[in-house]
Amino acid sequence: DTAVSQTPKYLVTQMGNDKSIKCEQNLGHDTMYWYKQDSKKFLKIMFSYNNKELIINETVPNRFSPKSPDKAHLNLHINSLELGDSAVYFCASTPQGGTQYFGPGTRLTVL
Protein backbone atom coordinates (compact mmCIF):
# COMPACT_ATOMS: atom_id res chain seq x y z
CA ASP A 1 0.00 0.00 0.00
CA THR A 2 1.23 3.48 -0.89
CA ALA A 3 1.91 5.43 2.29
CA VAL A 4 1.66 8.94 0.83
CA SER A 5 -0.10 9.27 -2.49
CA GLN A 6 -0.64 12.25 -4.75
CA THR A 7 -2.90 12.80 -7.72
CA PRO A 8 -2.37 13.59 -10.44
CA LYS A 9 1.25 12.64 -11.14
CA TYR A 10 1.41 14.99 -14.10
CA LEU A 11 -0.62 18.13 -14.69
CA VAL A 12 -0.34 20.25 -17.82
CA THR A 13 -2.49 23.35 -18.03
CA GLN A 14 -2.78 26.81 -19.49
CA MET A 15 -1.92 30.06 -17.75
CA GLY A 16 -4.83 31.53 -15.87
CA ASN A 17 -6.49 28.21 -15.11
CA ASP A 18 -7.34 26.91 -11.62
CA LYS A 19 -6.14 23.46 -10.62
CA SER A 20 -5.96 21.20 -7.58
CA ILE A 21 -3.51 18.56 -6.42
CA LYS A 22 -4.64 15.96 -3.92
CA CYS A 23 -2.62 14.23 -1.24
CA GLU A 24 -3.57 11.36 1.02
CA GLN A 25 -1.59 9.49 3.65
CA ASN A 26 -2.56 6.20 5.26
CA LEU A 27 0.10 6.29 7.96
CA GLY A 28 -2.05 7.82 10.67
CA HIS A 29 0.24 10.84 10.87
CA ASP A 30 -1.14 14.06 12.23
CA THR A 31 1.02 16.53 10.31
CA MET A 32 1.19 17.05 6.57
CA TYR A 33 3.19 19.38 4.34
CA TRP A 34 3.45 20.75 0.85
CA TYR A 35 6.87 21.39 -0.65
CA LYS A 36 7.77 22.91 -4.00
CA GLN A 37 10.75 21.75 -6.05
CA ASP A 38 11.77 24.25 -8.69
CA SER A 39 13.55 23.66 -11.98
CA LYS A 40 16.92 23.76 -10.21
CA LYS A 41 15.79 20.97 -7.89
CA PHE A 42 15.61 23.28 -4.89
CA LEU A 43 13.01 22.13 -2.35
CA LYS A 44 11.17 24.60 -0.19
CA ILE A 45 8.35 24.29 2.34
CA MET A 46 5.07 25.92 1.39
CA PHE A 47 2.54 24.85 4.02
CA SER A 48 2.10 22.58 6.98
CA TYR A 49 -1.10 21.34 8.61
CA ASN A 50 -1.48 19.60 11.94
CA ASN A 51 -4.81 17.88 12.55
CA LYS A 52 -6.47 20.07 9.91
CA GLU A 53 -5.02 23.25 11.37
CA LEU A 54 -2.58 25.43 9.40
CA ILE A 55 0.68 25.74 11.34
CA ILE A 56 3.19 26.83 8.71
CA ASN A 57 2.48 29.23 5.88
CA GLU A 58 5.64 30.36 4.18
CA THR A 59 5.77 33.29 1.81
CA VAL A 60 3.59 31.84 -0.87
CA PRO A 61 1.26 33.81 -3.16
CA ASN A 62 -2.32 33.75 -1.90
CA ARG A 63 -3.27 32.10 -5.20
CA PHE A 64 -2.16 28.93 -3.41
CA SER A 65 -4.67 27.66 -0.89
CA PRO A 66 -4.22 24.43 1.05
CA LYS A 67 -7.27 22.58 2.31
CA SER A 68 -7.34 19.75 4.81
CA PRO A 69 -10.75 18.04 5.01
CA ASP A 70 -9.37 15.56 7.54
CA LYS A 71 -5.98 14.71 8.95
CA ALA A 72 -5.32 12.11 6.25
CA HIS A 73 -5.77 14.54 3.38
CA LEU A 74 -4.11 17.79 2.39
CA ASN A 75 -5.05 19.25 -0.96
CA LEU A 76 -3.45 22.17 -2.75
CA HIS A 77 -5.57 24.47 -4.87
CA ILE A 78 -3.93 26.97 -7.18
CA ASN A 79 -5.81 29.86 -8.76
CA SER A 80 -4.83 31.83 -11.84
CA LEU A 81 -1.84 29.68 -12.67
CA GLU A 82 1.30 31.44 -13.85
CA LEU A 83 4.32 30.20 -15.79
CA GLY A 84 6.44 30.42 -12.64
CA ASP A 85 4.21 27.92 -10.89
CA SER A 86 5.67 25.17 -13.06
CA ALA A 87 7.43 22.85 -10.63
CA VAL A 88 7.19 19.53 -8.89
CA TYR A 89 5.00 19.65 -5.80
CA PHE A 90 5.61 17.14 -3.05
CA CYS A 91 3.31 16.23 -0.23
CA ALA A 92 4.77 14.78 2.97
CA SER A 93 3.51 13.57 6.32
CA THR A 94 5.07 12.96 9.70
CA PRO A 95 4.18 11.66 13.12
CA GLN A 96 4.91 14.01 15.99
CA GLY A 97 8.57 14.94 15.94
CA GLY A 98 9.39 12.21 13.49
CA THR A 99 10.59 11.51 10.00
CA GLN A 100 8.81 13.03 7.02
CA TYR A 101 7.59 10.62 4.37
CA PHE A 102 7.16 12.03 0.91
CA GLY A 103 4.69 11.33 -1.83
CA PRO A 104 5.82 10.67 -5.42
CA GLY A 105 5.34 14.27 -6.49
CA THR A 106 3.12 16.06 -8.98
CA ARG A 107 4.83 17.64 -11.95
CA LEU A 108 2.91 20.79 -12.86
CA THR A 109 3.57 22.40 -16.23
CA VAL A 110 1.95 25.74 -17.01
CA LEU A 111 1.91 26.68 -20.68
Add this chain to the structure above:
Amino acid sequence: AQSVTQPDIHITVSEGASLELRCNYSYGATPYLFWYVQSPGQGLQLLLKYFSGDTLVQGIKGFEAEFKRSQSSFNLRKPSVHWSDAAEYFCAVAWGTGRRALTFGSGTRLQVQP
Protein backbone atom coordinates in the same frame (compact mmCIF):
# COMPACT_ATOMS: atom_id res chain seq x y z
CA ALA B 1 17.92 32.56 8.75
CA GLN B 2 18.74 28.93 9.32
CA SER B 3 20.24 27.27 6.28
CA VAL B 4 21.66 24.04 4.92
CA THR B 5 24.63 23.99 2.58
CA GLN B 6 25.71 21.24 0.25
CA PRO B 7 28.90 22.64 -1.26
CA ASP B 8 29.20 20.10 -4.05
CA ILE B 9 26.66 20.58 -6.82
CA HIS B 10 27.91 17.67 -8.90
CA ILE B 11 30.20 14.73 -8.07
CA THR B 12 31.42 11.98 -10.35
CA VAL B 13 32.94 8.80 -8.95
CA SER B 14 33.94 5.48 -10.44
CA GLU B 15 31.94 2.41 -9.60
CA GLY B 16 33.49 0.72 -6.58
CA ALA B 17 35.09 3.90 -5.30
CA SER B 18 34.22 5.45 -1.96
CA LEU B 19 31.93 8.43 -1.67
CA GLU B 20 31.48 11.34 0.71
CA LEU B 21 28.83 13.99 0.25
CA ARG B 22 29.12 17.06 2.41
CA CYS B 23 26.42 18.84 4.35
CA ASN B 24 26.71 21.80 6.71
CA TYR B 25 23.94 23.57 8.56
CA SER B 26 23.70 26.88 10.33
CA TYR B 27 23.73 26.92 14.10
CA GLY B 28 20.40 26.64 15.82
CA ALA B 29 18.44 24.57 18.28
CA THR B 30 18.73 20.78 18.37
CA PRO B 31 18.94 19.72 14.74
CA TYR B 32 17.18 16.70 13.38
CA LEU B 33 19.24 15.64 10.36
CA PHE B 34 18.26 13.67 7.30
CA TRP B 35 19.58 12.50 3.98
CA TYR B 36 17.16 11.84 1.15
CA VAL B 37 17.82 10.46 -2.32
CA GLN B 38 15.89 11.32 -5.46
CA SER B 39 16.27 9.26 -8.62
CA PRO B 40 15.34 10.94 -11.91
CA GLY B 41 11.62 11.55 -12.11
CA GLN B 42 11.05 9.99 -8.73
CA GLY B 43 10.09 11.11 -5.27
CA LEU B 44 12.26 11.44 -2.19
CA GLN B 45 13.42 8.36 -0.36
CA LEU B 46 14.84 8.57 3.15
CA LEU B 47 18.36 7.16 3.39
CA LEU B 48 19.01 7.81 7.06
CA LYS B 49 18.35 10.18 9.92
CA TYR B 50 19.91 11.44 13.10
CA PHE B 51 17.89 12.58 16.11
CA SER B 52 20.16 11.83 19.05
CA GLY B 53 22.56 9.25 20.45
CA ASP B 54 25.35 7.62 18.47
CA THR B 55 26.66 10.20 16.04
CA LEU B 56 27.42 7.61 13.36
CA VAL B 57 24.19 6.41 11.83
CA GLN B 58 23.59 3.63 9.39
CA GLY B 59 21.05 3.84 6.63
CA ILE B 60 19.70 1.87 3.73
CA LYS B 61 21.67 0.83 0.65
CA GLY B 62 24.95 0.74 2.58
CA PHE B 63 25.04 4.46 3.38
CA GLU B 64 26.15 5.98 6.65
CA ALA B 65 26.47 9.50 7.97
CA GLU B 66 28.30 11.11 10.85
CA PHE B 67 27.00 14.03 12.86
CA LYS B 68 29.73 16.40 14.04
CA ARG B 69 28.24 19.09 16.23
CA SER B 70 31.49 21.06 16.46
CA GLN B 71 31.61 21.36 12.68
CA SER B 72 27.83 21.64 12.15
CA SER B 73 28.17 18.87 9.62
CA PHE B 74 26.34 15.71 8.66
CA ASN B 75 28.32 14.12 5.84
CA LEU B 76 27.06 11.09 3.95
CA ARG B 77 29.43 8.25 3.10
CA LYS B 78 29.45 4.98 1.25
CA PRO B 79 32.53 2.74 1.03
CA SER B 80 31.83 1.35 -2.44
CA VAL B 81 29.50 3.05 -4.89
CA HIS B 82 27.26 1.09 -7.26
CA TRP B 83 26.02 2.34 -10.62
CA SER B 84 22.48 2.35 -9.21
CA ASP B 85 23.51 5.00 -6.68
CA ALA B 86 23.51 7.67 -9.40
CA ALA B 87 20.88 10.16 -8.26
CA GLU B 88 20.35 13.49 -6.55
CA TYR B 89 21.10 13.57 -2.83
CA PHE B 90 19.55 16.05 -0.45
CA CYS B 91 20.56 16.89 3.08
CA ALA B 92 17.72 18.24 5.20
CA VAL B 93 17.48 19.68 8.69
CA ALA B 94 14.62 20.35 11.09
CA TRP B 95 15.47 22.55 14.02
CA GLY B 96 13.96 22.14 17.44
CA THR B 97 11.32 19.66 18.46
CA GLY B 98 7.82 19.17 17.25
CA ARG B 99 6.43 19.27 13.78
CA ARG B 100 9.09 21.35 12.13
CA ALA B 101 9.31 21.65 8.38
CA LEU B 102 12.48 20.53 6.70
CA THR B 103 15.02 22.96 5.32
CA PHE B 104 16.79 21.35 2.40
CA GLY B 105 20.22 21.82 0.95
CA SER B 106 20.46 22.51 -2.76
CA GLY B 107 21.33 18.91 -3.52
CA THR B 108 24.34 17.05 -4.89
CA ARG B 109 24.04 15.21 -8.16
CA LEU B 110 26.02 11.98 -8.16
CA GLN B 111 27.20 10.41 -11.38
CA VAL B 112 28.80 6.97 -11.36
CA GLN B 113 31.28 6.02 -14.06
CA PRO B 114 31.68 2.38 -15.05
